[in-house]
Amino acid sequence: DTAVSQTPKYLVTQMGNDKSIKCEQNLGHDTMYWYKQDSKKFLKIMFSYNNKELIINETVPNRFSPKSPDKAHLNLHINSLELGDSAVYFCASSQGAAVSQETQYFGPGTRLLVL
């Protein structure tokens, strides 16, 4: 059973389109995250939700909007896609609210290519 799953695995789209990436965790964790990994493999946190509430919101364009319908799901919607949005997006989860003390479990990533 996959602990943290993401769909789709690959996403190729045109500039200006709107797309969504879905994430689900079956670990019973309270906290979920979205990270962006660029071409140099640098991983940067974008958002974090704890029990469906936003707790971390880094300096991310407002074209990116996370949505957490329940604590097992954290989706990422991206409006008006730009070339610079091309990256690998990772979802992750951890047990509790003291997120810096917790091990994070990562999904397999969604490879987004904007043409």
Next chain:
Amino acid sequence: SQQGEEDPQALSIQEGENATMNCSYKTSINNLQWYRQNSGRGLVHLILIRSNEREKHSGRLRVTLDTSKKSSSLLITASRAADTASYFCATAATDSWGKLQFGAGTQVVVTP
């Protein structure tokens, strides 16, 4: 800004050799974590070391932490081809609730 920075950026060794990589960071931390990423996959947690700990072991992995130098090292002993991956350190700063700051990683290649 990037908190953890790994050194070297890339490391190539033979099976059976030890691999050592280092991580330096800038601010005070609650803990430091090491993750592994196989090509095309997500990150996998290896070890968490707290700021009041100096050394930790897990199987063939040994992590040290020197808070006075703001640095950590990850040692993989008796490396195997399956250890080929990128290794990332991530720091949880004391003044940033919740956030882990990742470095750009060390790419390790272990040849049979």
